Amino acid sequence: DSGVTQTPKHLITATGQRVTLRCSPRSGDLSVYWYQQSLDQGLQFLIHYYNGEERAKGNILERFSAQQFPDLHSELNLSSLELGDSALYFCASSVAGAVVNTEAFFGQGTRLTVV
């Protein structure tokens, strides 16, 4: 158990809908990272938050947004969902502001299926 908690584990929704994925980092970790894993794109970095502030953006669509709350949990919001958004979404956390300074631990992922 990595200590990173993601909910829900599975999500099935229809095209055009909006969903929210939740991540609770390991105790003491200030950084939260979101990744998307799909068959064609592999593991892609989406966004990084550190202590409530956005630190870096990767290949995140404009229809997607994220935030990190004062208690350090994070939410990834996906809207106007398309079939191609079906993927496994991972959250990772680390104690430092950059993954170079320490290892990042991943949650079990949320499997999103858009039908």
Next chain:
Amino acid sequence: AQKVTQAQTEISVVEKEDVTLDCVYETRDTTYYLFWYKQPPSGELVFLIRRNSFDEQNEISGRYSWNFQKSTSSFNFTITASQVVDSAVYFCALSEEYGGSQGNLIFGKGTKLSVKP
């Protein structure tokens, strides 16, 4: 640009065989970190190792060993005496100190390892 290449898409071995998973990376940074993660069939990503660019010493942890060679930009992973429980997808990843991937991981496409009994 930063890039991680895992040329082996799938490898199948019989239990107790040794197996090496290849990883080649590209970066312009002089300071960077390399990682290996394991993704078993259950789906979670399990951290295995983190190595910085200034430490070229090989590392051994039980049946796992890693060979880092800056001259060939490679960070290969060897499992000795493989077991069925080693069956998983293994990812190599790169993070740069100052480059575009600072603060996040650039992953390879992964190598699926199947260990048959």
